[in-house]
Amino acid sequence: AVHTIAHLFNMERYNQSQQATDRSLPAVLSKMHLQGNNWLNPIHSNQTTVEYVAFTTIPGLTGVIITLALILMVTSSTEFIRRNYFEVFWYTHHLFLIYFAGLVIHGIAGLVRGQTEQSMAEVHPHHCAHYLTQRDQNCTHDCCKDPEFGSIPAESWKWVLAPIILYIFERILRVWRARQKVLVKKVVMHPARVLELQMQKKGFRMEVGQYIFVNCPAISPLEWHPFTLTSAPEEDFFSIHIRVAGDWTERLIDTFQSEIPRIEVDGPFGTASEDVFQYEVAMLVGAGIGVTPFASILKSIWYKFQQADQTLKTKKIYFYWLCRDTGAFAWFNDLLASLEQKMAESGKADFLTYRLFLTGWDTSIVS
Numbered sequence: 001a002v003h004t005i006a007h008l009f010n011m012e013r014y015n016q017s018q019q020a021t022d023r024s025l026p027a028v029l030s031k032m033h034l035q036g037n038n039w040l041n042p043i044h045s046n047q048t049t050v051e052y053v054a055f056t057t058i059p060g061l062t063g064v065i066i067t068l069a070l071i072l073m074v075t076s077s078t079e080f081i082r083r084n085y086f087e088v089f090w091y092t093h094h095l096f097l098i099y100f101a102g103l104v105i106h107g108i109a110g111l112v113r114g115q116t117e118q119s120m121a122e123v124h125p126h127h128c129a130h131y132l133t134q135r136d137q138n139c140t141h142d143c144c145k146d147p148e149f150g151s152i153p154a155e156s157w158k159w160v161l162a163p164i165i166l167y168i169f170e171r172i173l174r175v176w177r178a179r180q181k182v183l184v185k186k187v188v189m190h191p192a193r194v195l196e197l198q199m200q201k202k203g204f205r206m207e208v209g210q211y212i213f214v215n216c217p218a219i220s221p222l223e224w225h226p227f228t229l230t231s232a233p234e235e236d237f238f239s240i241h242i243r244v245a246g247d248w249t250e251r252l253i254d255t256f257q258s259e260i261p262r263i264e265v266d267g268p269f270g271t272a273s274e275d276v277f278q279y280e281v282a283m284l285v286g287a288g289i290g291v292t293p294f295a296s297i298l299k300s301i302w303y304k305f306q307q308a309d310q311t312l313k314t315k316k317i318y319f320y321w322l323c324r325d326t327g328a329f330a331w332f333n334d335l336l337a338s339l340e341q342k343m344a345e346s347g348k349a350d351f352l353t354y355r356l357f358l359t360g361w362d363t364s365i366v367s
């Protein structure tokens with residue numbers, strides 16, 4: 001915004017300097033070298049308007065385009081749009097490609113000019129500026145020479161080159177990873193329309209608390225949705241639990257009820273929650289589908305117990321889960337019940353204390 005506003009003021013001042021008829025320094029400099037290539041003011045005649053420069057030159061046009069792209073990206077990133085129209089936010093954000101392309105070529109026409117180094121050495125503005133406004137034809141002083149101006153080389157590419165290379169590298173890596181075949185081993189439809197997918201993929205390694213991006217080309221080849229892994233690293237598959245939240249999850253669950261579509265998986269991503277195993281007492285608090293990372297943690301603890309893993313310091317876990325309806329409890333219930341039973345069998349019945357809170361209630365639940 002600062003850059004754009006500065007340009008708007010600048011353009012207006014260029015225009016005023018070009019139109020000025022007094023012998024002020026801006027007026028004198030604006031009239032210099034209009035026929036050659038050494039001009040300073042990009043507005044070369046009184047007829048040239050600011051709008052003409054803005055819409056017919058490369059810097060002007062790219063400036064307008066990247067400003068519009070930025071305005072659209074910023075406004076569509078507001079929480080309201082992200083929550084209610086995620087796709088609008090997602091697709092609009094890809095204007096960043098136009099933004100960066102425009103940014104790189106914005107300065108190449110060399111519209112922003114300055115005095116050349118050689119001319120500076122001869123006619124330095126600090127000492128010579130007043131000669132320019134007052135000189136007459138007979139002036140023989142060094143300062144009476146005409147200063148020469150040239151374009152300042154475009155530099156924005158230097159700032160964006162490294163991020164662009166990293167981004168392209170990351171895209172290639174993600175496309176390659178996403179193309180690895182995913183085998184859907186098991187599909188479980190839980191109550192409250194929660195779909196569990198158990199999958200296998202060559203070379204897939206995970207840590208507790210991580211998430212993956214899932215794409216189903218049959219629904220939308222461009223949409224990737226994040227889901228937390230609910231399996232433990234010790235298992236020979238990875239799993240996710242998907243709750244209906246909008247159109248994509250709705251269509252995915254409907255599709256899985258009739259056939260098993262092709263699924264692409266990218267990841268895992270995110271920092272692992274392995275720290276939990278370093279503490280003697282852990283308190284896990286989850287709400288609704290936000291319980292998913294704890295499924296992974298609880299399962300992993302169980303495997304570590306089985307394998308008498310010495311890295312496990314945890315002696316006690318308090319687990320709290322808040323849910324709106326009873327249906328949601330059902331799908332996690334199996335895991336909790338089996339964990340409780342196994343802990344009791346191995347003489348560690350008090351290892352896990354859990355409390356489930358139901359926040360939505362109506363009388364039909366009693367019956």
Ligand SMILES: Cc1cc2nc3c(=O)[nH]c(=O)nc-3n(C[C@H](O)[C@H](O)[C@H](O)COP(=O)(O)OP(=O)(O)OC[C@H]3O[C@@H](n4cnc5c(N)ncnc54)[C@H](O)[C@@H]3O)c2cc1C
Nearest residue numbers: 082083086224225226227228242243245246247248249292
């Ligand atoms: C790190 C992470 C882990 C998640 N883990 C789970 C999980 O284990 N189980 C589960 O059921 N849900 C999980 N979600 C939420 C899940 O990604 C969204 O419910 C799903 O993408 C909704 O898509 P939709 O088109 O059906 O709904 P929409 O109506 O498009 O969106 C519903 C909500 O999901 C958000 N959303 C939509 N698409 C995306 C996207 N591509 N990336 C991020 N957010 C999006 C929107 O902001 C909106 O608030 C997780 C989200 C994140 C960010």
